[in-house]
Amino acid sequence: MILLEKLKEAATSVIPVMALVWLLHFTAAPLGDDLGRFLAGGALLILGLAVFLLGAEIGVVPVGSRAGSALTSRRNLPLLLGAGFVIGFLITVAEPDVHVLAQQVSAVDPGISHLALVGMIAVGVGLFVAVALGRIVFQVSLRLLLLAFYGLIFACAAFTAPAFLGVAFDAGGATTGPMTVPFIMALGVGVAAVRGGDARDDSFGLIGLASIGPILSVLLLGMMHQGAGGAPPALAGEEARGLAAHFLALVPDTAAEVGMALAPLAGLFAAFRIFLLRRMTRTRLLRVVMGLLYTFLGLVCFFVGVKGGFIPAGSSLGRLIAVTRPAWLLVGTGVALGALAVLAEPAVWVLTRQVEEVSGGSIRSRVILITLCIGVASAVGLAMFRVAGGHSLWYFLIPGYALALGLTFVCPPMFTAIAFDSGGVASGPMASTFILAFTLGASGGLGGNPITDAFGVIALIAMTPLIAIQALGILYGRAARRRKAARPLPHAAGEGAHDK
Template identity: 35%
Template sequence: MDVFLEKFRGVLLAVLPITVIVAILNVTLTPMGRHLFLSFLVGVIFIVIGLTIFLLGVDIGITPISRQMGTSIAKTNKLWIVIIIGLLLGFAISVAEPSLHVIAQQIDNITAGSIGKIPTVIVVSLGIALMLSLGFVRIVYNIPLNKTMTLLYFVVFVLACFTPEEFFSVSFDSSAAPTGAITVPFILALTVGVSALKKNSKVSEADSFGMVGIVSAGALMAVMIMGILSKTDDLTGTLPRVGTSSFSIMGPFIEKLPIVAGEVGLALLPVIVVFAIFQRFSFKLSKKALNKIVMGFILTFIGLLLFMTGVNGGFIEIGNLIGQKLALTENHVYLVLVGFILGFVVTLAEPAVYVLTSQIEDVTSGYVKGKIVIGTLSLGVGIAVALSMVNIISPNIKLWHFLLPGYVVAIVMSYYVPKLFVGIAFDSGGVASGLMTTT
């Protein structure tokens, strides 16, 4: 109970700033009406309770089994086994990730069906699978992360030169595909398990991070290649307008609940299947330990179900409305300022961010404080959202004007900062673009 209350308090403090800011906007720049605002408040309740239960479930279930899987993979000490398991795990986990299906559907919409949803899901999942295998090989053979990321983003820059301009932003948004609430804790814990067998503790710490950054690059490259091969020069499609057909406050949540339940179940299914296989042939956990893992899965399902229902039922339409009304204001300074503030505070409530910071404190034995990571990460996301607003209101400013120097600076800095922080930095870039932030 003490652990639950501690997590509840942390989540409540994280979500409270978003609630206060939306309440202020409601009575100042973007009035949204009583019905919509009350739906937002109900969504906040869903999110606070759901995120608390989810984080508890991850600690009990997903994190321990993923670490054991990683250790079992590394113990084989056979390259072909490491590569094959990496490919299978990467594809299985990503192909069921709800955020990937959302992005794939958006690509289908904006290309008017010329790039279908299913091909996108398969191609991106293959890209993620290849990068997960590469990440395992990197850890086993002690290949420096900064050199790995330099090579990957050199390939990204080459592909960017041939990617249609209209498809450029879609490609970079797709890098959020492997950063779902289930995928991130699984990949992070898996990486810790693989690197735990390193005899040098400092090397083991550094190698515990960076995998999310690597697989994000895989998703990015996969979508860029699709854009190049499809020769989609003009995005003639449109995204459907977000809305709800219900006039009751609870209507949107009731409407979304069964849909979200299916998505969460689908996302958890590959993890459960993989665990069952490892339990049969490797783990052989006791009945007591197995029951604890099962309880972790149940809590993860319930927590993520409540969280995603709260986001889909109470946050999406509010975000859509705030963006529309701010864009219509004559003073665009408000748009940039609110973009920064919302980018900052929304990151505080991102599930994947908490999973990452928890692992950082665990791996470094508290040497690197999670609160410092969250603070700097939130600041970075706030600045990024503000720059994105500038890009929207200023047609002459292109997305690559921000991305190119940003990635170049990040790559150069990776050769001068401690190795531990290189992995944390690239993983942070991935987890910051999770469900809450992208919504």
């Protein structure tokens, strides 16, 4: 049964994170009541992730691919770009990760409006989804666009308010959540398939470009508005109640958020069915509806587990280790959590499967997963080092992005596109909830300013895969050239046979 396979995959992903937190509870950071909620939240996380993956596979991804093909086959560029903007805007406005990030930012700095932040992020994503689709149609070099737009990003960053720097780069990662990634990636595959050319190279890069839009838009918001600043948020006490009651109390609000996330997507599917996919069979339509239902149920379970168990435990864990243990243990815990948490990101599994499919199996999903683990582990370790030492985010972003952009000149184009997509998908729900909560807890425990010290962790998680995946691509390209050089030429083999 497909669901059992998904449950096995999800359990393999989440259980290592739970085991690490369990170990830390009995050794370095006793969590008290938060441990029971964390374990119960982990069980909900496994169930939600499995059901979500099933729904994305049978409902979201196929429609995205068909819609991309249908839009491109119309040969109407304004229609394609306009649809790209509308899709990017609506899905982002409804993306739960974006609201989680915006709420945490507003809680730390009330001078940054939650609604203004969400609106600017959505506009940025919409514009750059249109740019990404236009790139496929006109066969524009992804490297050229990345160099141009990241140059613009750092120029704007030099003039924005300091409170918006980490938030802007974090927004680029949080945007690419569990609903955005499957649909936009499938849309790109559909457009590339109809457009022709090197479909393997063109199928990727949409997420990487879409992640640029929120960074630029939030930086522009920071240039126009000064944050009020703020102290670390006070930890509100919670009324004592049973474990089941604790999680059930979260269901109504979470269901409303997920429903808001899926409503625009369902509306888009209905529009595609009426205007673009008229030949869709009743069976196919039923599968799409079932996929959306599974996706809804999976995301509700996922976010109830995250909010009820993972965020409180992450905050407590970060605060306890920062206050009571040496700095090296904080950094080491960050490395371990980063390596394990990336495996629980729903969008990571969607990306790695699509990479293996589009590459014809030549790039194994397991290799991409291991490489992402190394990159994200390094990112969270660097974030903890930055929190402990109070170092500026600039010291990490400038050399990191300089190296990532420099590698685009020597890395195979398809791996460059995969790398910039990976940076977005690695910084999904687990990063914007558990990892960010852990970092906020550590910053608060050390008496730092979370708006400048803690925010930026998602930015580092989004940056390091750019380097790790491109390094993998360079090794992959060299191995392919060695195999090609070692292969005997046909005419040489024929001559040898003739001489005998």
